Amino acid sequence: MLRVVVAGAYGRMGREVVKAIWNTDDLELVGAADSKREGVDIGSLIEAGNTGMVIDKDIEELLVRVRPDVAVDFTAPQAVYHNTITCLNHGVRPVVGTTGMNPGQIQEIIDLSRKLGIGGLVAPNFAIGALLMIKFATEAARHLPHVEIIELHHDQKLDAPSGTAIKTAEAIIEQRGDFQQGLATETENIAGVRGGKLSGGVRIHSVRLPGLVAHQEVVFGGLGQTLTIRHDSITRESFMPGVLLGIRKVIHLERVVYGLDKLLFD
Numbered sequence: 001m002l003r004v005v006v007a008g009a010y011g012r013m014g015r016e017v018v019k020a021i022w023n024t025d026d027l028e029l030v031g032a033a034d035s036k037r038e039g040v041d042i043g044s045l046i047e048a049g050n051t052g053m054v055i056d057k058d059i060e061e062l063l064v065r066v067r068p069d070v071a072v073d074f075t076a077p078q079a080v081y082h083n084t085i086t087c088l089n090h091g092v093r094p095v096v097g098t099t100g101m102n103p104g105q106i107q108e109i110i111d112l113s114r115k116l117g118i119g120g121l122v123a124p125n126f127a128i129g130a131l132l133m134i135k136f137a138t139e140a141a142r143h144l145p146h147v148e149i150i151e152l153h154h155d156q157k158l159d160a161p162s163g164t165a166i167k168t169a170e171a172i173i174e175q176r177g178d179f180q181q182g183l184a185t186e187t188e189n190i191a192g193v194r195g196g197k198l199s200g201g202v203r204i205h206s207v208r209l210p211g212l213v214a215h216q217e218v219v220f221g222g223l224g225q226t227l228t229i230r231h232d233s234i235t236r237e238s239f240m241p242g243v244l245l246g247i248r249k250v251i252h253l254e255r256v257v258y259g260l261d262k263l264l265f266d
């Protein structure tokens with residue numbers, strides 16, 4: 001049995017993860033942390049009655065007390081870097097879904113994990129369909145280099161663009177290289193109307209609306225044709241098979257890897 005804690009357990013994703021672990025035979029939920037609901041029974045998050053375990057406010061205190069094998073993090077962009085470093089320093093393998101860390105922070109986490117020999121995973125998207133979208137988009141970019149990304153999320157999302165959009169753009173740029181799309185002299189009559197451009201030339205457009213969960217279109221243009229590759233996470237359950245896979249896989253790693261695709265396709 002792998003012993004797992006969840007940080008951000010009261011959040012939209014955290015509650016789903018708590019439920020998935022609670023209902024999985026080879027994983028044992030041994031604790032949960034959230035800045036809200038301190039002292040409340042974890043069972044109240046998932047309508048499971050009394051579990052005898054309560055929500056902790058401080059992730060570090062929880063790690064020291066229960067010594068889990070794995071800590072899953074679905075907290076907030078401003079908390080995730082510190083939480084992940086804390087996990088590694090306590091010998092706990094992090095499985096991180098929280099987005100918003102910059103490339104320098106991710107690299108620092110990878111370097112520290114390598115030095116300590118502790119496995120872990122930072123995954124901007126746990127939905128297996130989304131990883132296939134990135135894989136197919138990367139292949140398409142070899143033949144159709146003109147491309148823009150439209151990502152659409154619920155309106156409570158804290159960071160923009162999404163980690164998935166950045167990962168898609170990075171994978172496309174790695175495949176096709178720098179590329180000048182459209183007119184170099186183009187001007188915006190409304191600031192930001194053409195989206196944000198990653199160095200390497202891929203533009204990302206972020207849409208935020210109630211009613212959405214997590215969606216992305218990668219739109220390619222060629223002579224007289226377009227190709228759209230679209231993925232939709234309709235419910236947060238879509239992320240759970242990936243999260244459970246990540247928890248089971250990090251036990252066998254000796255450093256943090258970035259992207260669930262590394263564990264699925266490599």
Ligand code: NAP
Pocket residue numbers: 007008009010011012013014033034035036057059074075076077079083096097098099100123124125126127157214239
């Ligand atoms: P949410 O509903 O706001 O939940 C986050 C929870 O974490 C909140 O209850 C928050 O409390 C708590 N929290 C914040 N800082 C904390 C800390 N230091 N220690 C303990 N708890 C803390 O957000 P969400 O929709 O679940 O999303 C969480 C993250 O997952 C976001 O970054 C989102 O982009 C990402 N996400 C990733 C994937 C993926 O597949 N990788 C999929 C969906 C979402 P407060 O409100 O008091 O701060």
